[in-house]
Amino acid sequence: MHPSASLSPAIRWLLDRHPDSFVFGQVYAGRDGDRFCLRSIADRDRPAESLQELPVSGLRQLAQFDGRGEFRPLRSAPDLRSGWVCIAPGAEQLELALDQLYPGGVVDAWAARVDPPPVTQYRDFVGRQTGMYRVAQNLTDAEVSEVIRASCGVRQCLKRRRWTVDGVREDSPDTKSDIACLEPCALFLECARRAARLAQEATASLGLVEPDRAVLEAALEQLLSNPAPGVRAGDLGHPLNPRRIGLLLEKLHRKPAGLSSAPSGSQTQLGTG
Numbered sequence: 001m002h003p004s005a006s007l008s009p010a011i012r013w014l015l016d017r018h019p020d021s022f023v024f025g026q027v028y029a030g031r032d033g034d035r036f037c038l039r040s041i042a043d044r045d046r047p048a049e050s051l052q053e054l055p056v057s058g059l060r061q062l063a064q065f066d067g068r069g070e071f072r073p074l075r076s077a078p079d080l081r082s083g084w085v086c087i088a089p090g091a092e093q094l095e096l097a098l099d100q101l102y103p104g105g106v107v108d109a110w111a112a113r114v115d116p117p118p119v120t121q122y123r124d125f126v127g128r129q130t131g132m133y134r135v136a137q138n139l140t141d142a143e144v145s146e147v148i149r150a151s152c153g154v155r156q157c158l159k160r161r162r163w164t165v166d167g168v169r170e171d172s173p174d175t176k177s178d179i180a181c182l183e184p185c186a187l188f189l190e191c192a193r194r195a196a197r198l199a200q201e202a203t204a205s206l207g208l209v210e211p212d213r214a215v216l217e218a219a220l221e222q223l224l225s226n227p228a229p230g231v232r233a234g235d236l237g238h239p240l241n242p243r244r245i246g247l248l249l250e251k252l253h254r255k256p257a258g259l260s261s262a263p264s265g266s267q268t269q270l271g272t273g
């Protein structure tokens with residue numbers, strides 16, 4: 001049997017698309033014939049000897065924790081560790097290696113090659129939810145779009161979102177990786193649940209002057225660019241969780257619902273519920 005006959009259609013498609021070296025997520029795959037040398041794109045120009053050599057079987061463990069030792073609930077988050085190199089001797093091992101780093105990523109990229117891609121749209125996805133996640137059905141399309149910006153932006157996830165809700169475009173190919181997101185992930189669903197619960201809370205109004213909003217926005221943007229240490233991505237209950245900060249930023253951007261001029265004209269009311 002010819003070696004390529006046993007390869008999955010997904011990896012064959014990927015290699016047909018990238019006959020030379022290529023980038024997948026945050027991984028640079030250097031190609032030398034049938035041999036692939038994988039490393040973080042941050043290490044693309046570093047000599048292999050200066051990197052820690054890992055076997056293909058070691059990549060799953062690598063992908064579980066970020067550089068600060070925090071668990072990565074979302075393997076497509078843009079915080080894959082650098083400083084390693086892995087040799088995959090052949091396309092089969094390459095697929096295995098990429099699957100350790102981005103579970104299901106090659107298959108999903110392949111599945112999304114057709115038009116339209118086989119997605120599960122938000123409304124269909126939450127329509128199937130029961131129990132504690134059912135509340136995510138209550139979000140309006142505008143509120144879902146806020147959760148998308150807070151949860152699926154390039155600072156949080158490299159997957160190209162192909163599912164959507166009315167009025168929201170799917171991610172464009174030039175802003176994200178080749179790895180397709182075909183339905184909301186567990187972390188997104190938790191963020192949507194949290195947003196729906198917050199929407200049910202009583203609104204507290206803070207008397208703020210208009211320029212205060214710029215201060216708040218700048219402070220929150222700063223926190224998103226420099227996430228607080230020790231805050232787990234999956235801990236949506238933590239006030240410094242990046243997705244929670246993103247949700248608050250979205251509220252600040254709402255006009256006039258989140259921030260409206262006070263009758264006196266000098267103050268604004270910030271709804272924080």
Ligand code: SF4
Binds near residue numbers: 182184
């Ligand atoms: S739902 Fe959003 S955060 Fe989750 S994998 Fe898809 S794009 Fe990424």
